Amino acid sequence: MVSKCVQVTNKMGFHMRPANVFVSAMGKYKCDVFIVFNGKEINGKSIMNIMASCIKCGADIEIRCDGEDETAALQEAVQLVESGLGDEQ
Amino acid sequence: MIYKGIAGAEGIGIGKALVVREADLDYSHVVFSGAEKETKRLQTAIAAFCETVTAMQEKLTASVGEKQAEILNGQIMMIQDPFMTSQMQDFIENGQCAEAAVDAVCNMYIEMFSSVEDDLTRQRATDIRDMRARLLGILLGQTEVDLSDLPPETVLVARDFSPSMTANMQKEHIVGILSETGSKTSHSAILARSLELPAVMSVENICTLLENGDTVIVDGTRGEAVVRPAQGILEAYASKRAQLKTEKQALRAFAGKKTVTADGKQLAVYANIGKPDDVSAVLQNDGEGVGLFRTEFLFMDRAALPSEEEQFAAYRAVAAQMQGNEVIIRTLDVGGDKDIPYLHMEREENPFLGHRAVRYCLDNPESYKVQLRALLRASAYGNIKIMLPLVTTVSEVRRVRELLESVKAELRTENIKFNENIPVGVMIETPAVALTAETLAKEADFFSIGTNDLTQYTMAVDRGNSKVSALYSHYNPAVLRLIKQTADAANRAGIPVGMCGEAAADQAFMPLLIAFGLHEFSVTPAAVLPTRKTVSLWSKTDADALAERVLTLSTAEEVAAALQEAARV
Known part of the structure; x- marks a missing residue:
């Protein structure tokens, strides 16, 4: 398992569209993807669970990837969050 | 048959x-047909869901724009959540039918989304409810119309x-x-x-x-x-x-003509409308004005109050198209049977006797002022009159006038033009105002009798309840007297009095209205010409004679029979 902490920088946080950008990207990896936020582990491939977690701008989250292509998955996940998940900054 | x-x-x-x-989403009769079959049913339903919603989305994009359609796109994203579908799968593996799986998992998410603090996220619960209903409908073989x-x-x-x-x-x-x-x-x-x-x-x-x-x-x-x-x-x-x-x-022979009685007394036939588009029907049917513009439709089927600009555009469009002819605009008549979800009005035991129409508006002056501002601004573009619904006391009229004056003052400082003397009238819909029409006439610029509510409140009958709806008739002697009394008070005070309820288009009723001294009848556009024709068939003298006789009758049935017998076509 690999993991990394990042800060959510886009204005709207993980609302519908950014969450969709994230899960669509993660969907192509075989490994499990989790977002750890507020001590809870959230399935990173589930838009429903991500949205329900209300991850807002400025939140510190940890991304965990576990499985055969975990390194590539983590790299893309971190890069996506840092670049604002396709949202206007 | x-x-x-x-x-x-x-x-x-x-x-x-x-x-x-109406969708009946009860699936208690559905028998579990094996995990494999149920999984297949679920997958097929999800595919059908995406197809339907995509089609709806395309149509919505074309008709109202991409932004509204985005909501539907969200539903497609959500339904494709692999984690959620695997949760549904779990229910199926445990011997539940696809309907039960969809219901249980959606309910879980509805609960989850409803309990968060973030407003925007909480609203997603509505999407999930919608999603659940549509999916269940598909599984149960219901076709959406x-x-x-x-x-x-x-x-x-x-x-x-x-x-x-x-x-x-x-x-x-x-x-x-x-x-x-x-x-x-x-x-x-x-x-x-x-x-x-x-x-x-x-x-x-x-x-x-x-x-x-x-x-x-x-x-x-x-x-x-x-x-x-x-x-x-x-x-x-x-x-x-x-x-x-x-x-x-x-009937077209009556188009382009004035509305005159057989003995030459000039009256007017106006039309009722619900939205700016309806003006074309008014013009087509030669309505001489708009006697009732119900503004509720501007407030319905949306998520928030219409802005001042939006309201202004609607009122101005109607006023301009009517080219100087009178346009009587009724301020928001919410409550009763007209619910506007985003106003979050409290459920009431007796909505028709509750916090509705002008009562609600006066208690929410900030949003009411937006409507008054839009009306005043539009008054610069045509002949607009403001009408207040469900008034019961003179003080309500005074309070509206105070608000109106404060809005006028704002507009003056902003150098925005409007009609300084915009008339403010009262819709006579309650026995309370009909009985006090004399005093009210000193403070109102005009009256318009709304017979639907007036009949309902006078006869204490819910017009939608078929068990008592027989009592609901404007032929009741009590209703006739209130109409006459209102008209008498208006004529004594020298203010115009019209009628915008359904009774105005009742051709058999027309001679009574002529006799009582009403000046203007506002009817559905299609009834303008028939009404003008009926007016032309009666002289004031004949109408007076009939009215005198009818007022001696004691039941609605007797009145109906007398009017039917006297009816002219």
Whole structure:
């Protein structure tokens, strides 16, 4: 398992569209993807669970990837969050 | 087979039935057919869901824009959540049918989203509810009816038509309307009349009696639905329909003429409208003004209050198109049977006796001022009059005037032009104001009698309740006296008095209104010319004689009989 902490920088946080950008990207990896936020582990491939977690701008989250292509998955996940998940900054 | 109902809107329509069924999402009868089969059913339903929603989204994008359609896109994203579908799968593996799996998992998410603090996220619960209903509907084999894309010659059949349903229907393909509930004054009947579509309301079990595609005749004049008629009957109705068309053409002779009684007294026939688009029907039917512009439709079918600009644009459009003719705009008449979800009005034990119309508006001055500002600004572009609904006391009129003055002061400092003397009138809909019309006439610039509510409040009868609706008649001597008293008070005070309720279009009633001294009658656009014709058939003297006799009668039935007997065509 690999993991990394990042800060959510886009204005709207993980609302519908950014969450969709994230899960669509993660969907192509075989490994499990989790977002750890507020001590809870959230399935990173589930838009429903991500949205329900209300991850807002400025939140510190940890991304965990576990499985055969975990390194590539983590790299893309971190890069996506840092670049604002396709949202206007 | 002929089924009786209540005549909602005149005319004859012949077409194919389209039954709008209320979704029955009860799946208790569904038997688990094995995990493999249920999984397949679930997958097929999800695919169908995506297909339907994508199609809806495309249509919505084309009609209202991408932003509204985005909501639907969200539903597609959500339904494709692999984690959620695997949760549904778990339920199936445990021996539950696909419906139960969808229901349980959606409910779990609805609960989850409803309990978060973030407003935007909480709203997603509504999307999930919508998603659940649509998925269950697909699984249960219910087809959704899309009223915006109807086959030609459709007779729409439903238990009831909600205002939001009627907003989206493709009017040019509808030839008639049938409903299981409602009366002549329910929204669907009023709408049908404004669209000149025949309608029959309160036809018992009509949704069950008709199958989609059945041939059905809507006789909106006699209040009958003829289901799967024999060829001979069909032909008879078709020729009657043609005859009605001829009569209608004869009425055109009254277009472009003034409204005058047989002895030369000039009156006016105005029309009622619900939205700016309706003005074309007013002009087509030669309405001399707009006697009632119901502003509720501007507030319905949306997520938040319409902005001042939006309201201003609507009022100005109507005023400008009416080219200096009077446009009487009624301020928001919310409450009662008209609910606007985003206002979050409290549920009331007795909504018709509750916090509605001008009462609600005066308690929410900030949003009321937006409407008043828009009305004042639009008054610079035409002949606008403001009308207050459901007034019961003079102090309500005073409070509105105070608000109006404060808005005027704002506009003056902003150098925005408006009509300084914009008339403010009162809709006479309660016995309270009819009985105190004398004092009210000193503070109101005009009266307009709204007979629907006036009859309901005078007779203490819910017009939608078929058990008591027989009592609901403007022929009741009590209602007649209140109308006369209101008109007398207005005439003594020298202010105009009109009528904008359904009774104004009751041709048999017209001689009484002429006798009582009303000046203006506001009717559904299709009734403008028939009303003008009726006025032309009566002299004030004849009308007075009839009124004198009618006022001695003691029951609504006697009044109805006397008026029918005297009716002129």
